[in-house]
Each structure stands twice: as structure tokens, then as C-alpha cells.
Amino acid sequence: MLMDSHMHTCFSSDSETPVEAMIEQAIRLGIPGICMTDHYDREYFNGEFQLDSGAYFHKMEEMKEKYRDQIDIRIGVELGLQEQLQDWLSSYVHAYPFDFVIGSMHVLHGKDPYYPELFKGSDARQILRDYFISTEQNIDSFHEFQSLGHLDYLARYFSKELGNYSYQDYADEIDAVLKKLITYQIALEVNTAGYKTMQRPNPDGDVLRRYRELGGEMLTIGADAHVPEYIGYRFEETVSLLRACGFRYYTVFRNKKPQMIEISAG
Numbered sequence: 001m002l003m004d005s006h007m008h009t010c011f012s013s014d015s016e017t018p019v020e021a022m023i024e025q026a027i028r029l030g031i032p033g034i035c036m037t038d039h040y041d042r043e044y045f046n047g048e049f050q051l052d053s054g055a056y057f058h059k060m061e062e063m064k065e066k067y068r069d070q071i072d073i074r075i076g077v078e079l080g081l082q083e084q085l086q087d088w089l090s091s092y093v094h095a096y097p098f099d100f101v102i103g104s105m106h107v108l109h110g111k112d113p114y115y116p117e118l119f120k121g122s123d124a125r126q127i128l129r130d131y132f133i134s135t136e137q138n139i140d141s142f143h144e145f146q147s148l149g150h151l152d153y154l155a156r157y158f159s160k161e162l163g164n165y166s167y168q169d170y171a172d173e174i175d176a177v178l179k180k181l182i183t184y185q186i187a188l189e190v191n192t193a194g195y196k197t198m199q200r201p202n203p204d205g206d207v208l209r210r211y212r213e214l215g216g217e218m219l220t221i222g223a224d225a226h227v228p229e230y231i232g233y234r235f236e237e238t239v240s241l242l243r244a245c246g247f248r249y250y251t252v253f254r255n256k257k258p259q260m261i262e263i264s265a266g
């Protein structure tokens, strides 16, 4: 079973799950290791998704100790990327001893596509294009994180308008993002929560294949679970997909250092 490097607990505004419940489910599933990645989206438009980092570390350190003989627990964070936050982001990632920082774009033009009504009147194809362009700009302005979360997050909420959009339609913009990741040695995340609405991870196999072709090697894998039932969600299919896309290893981080783990069949 793969390690799961993306999950949330009651430290995130959109989860009420006690930390212990997530850990105990991962142990039941036989997952060798997990990384906690609660949300911190500074300047989020409605004030949610702020993280009490001191309390978070205190709790997670306690959990690591409590479960040390049963599972490898790592402490991470999912940081919301916005260009104007560059200085704050840089100082925040050094203020706490994170194993792993996911950089995620939850906000485009100050609005979260989780609420598609905020983009009323805009052309869905154009906003997806803008989303990729803005992702690239964000990576340029701040790149002290270890993996880019759910590269096509926006597409999850516009699947009706976008249809089954393909990599080819946005090849230039997506390539620009992938190249930046490779330049800055940032991993690409395979986020299996995409299977819930899009029947594929975020991003899909075409993007993963292209990343490989461009020389990308580091992939982190996370189910982005906010409740215990979704830990390790669709990981078996993901293993087959990654192998089909030419990957033999996936990556986990400790103390922000990558560890390459062989993807074994089954």
C-alpha cells in the first residue's frame, strides 16, 4: 500500500474529523505512513482556512509519539498560493519544522472555484487557462514547497462546462507549469480525490505522461481525505495508472527531503 501524503483533520476549516480518527483508519488499512497536510490559506476571501500552527504542531507531535510503533506520521501543511503572499509564505515555511509543504492554488482572481457561482459570466475555458497561467506565476514568485497540489483543481468544479477537457487544449500552459516544477525541483501531486467527480486523479494520465516526458520524476500521492473513509482512496487504480505512465517510483518527504519509493504491483 502506498503512503498517503495529503489529508485533513479538524485543524482545517472544512473538516471536523478528530486527528486520531484519521490515524486509526490509516492503521486499519495497513498504510505504512501518512502525512498530515491541514489547510492554511492566508487572505482567503471569507476568512476561513487559517491554521493555528502552534496548536497544530503540538497535537501532531503528540500523535507521532503515541502511534510511533504503528504508523509513520509526518507533519505537513497545504499552503494556499497567491502571488501577493510571497514574503509571508517564505517566512512561514521556515517558521515550523515541516516534513512536507504542498503548494495549492485554491484561489484565482481572489475567488475559490469551489464556488463556481463567483465566476458567473466568465468563460470556463478561459478561466481554466488563466488558472494554469496564474499557477506558473505563483511558482515563479514562491517555490519553497515540495509538491504542487491538484494541478487542475479548478476543473473539478467546472466539469460540466469544460466537458472532458484534454491536456492538448492547454498544452502550452500546462507544459509551462510542469517545466517550472522540474526547474525548482518541486514534485507533482497525484490527487486521487479527482476520482470522485472526474473519474481520474488531478491531474490525469496525459499530464502525468507529459511530465515524465519532460524529465519529471517526483510524484507525491494523496487522497486529500477530509474524513477517514477517503484515506487511500482509489490507490490501487492509481498504482496501475502510474506504471502505465512510465513511473517506477513515487516520492514522500521527511524534513523536506525527498525519498523515492518503488511502486510495487498490487
Ligand SMILES: [Zn+2]
Pocket (backbone or CB within 6 Å): 078, 104, 106, 149, 150
Ligand atoms: Zn487543496
Ligand SMILES: [Zn+2]
Pocket (backbone or CB within 6 Å): 006, 007, 008, 078, 224
Ligand atoms: Zn487538501
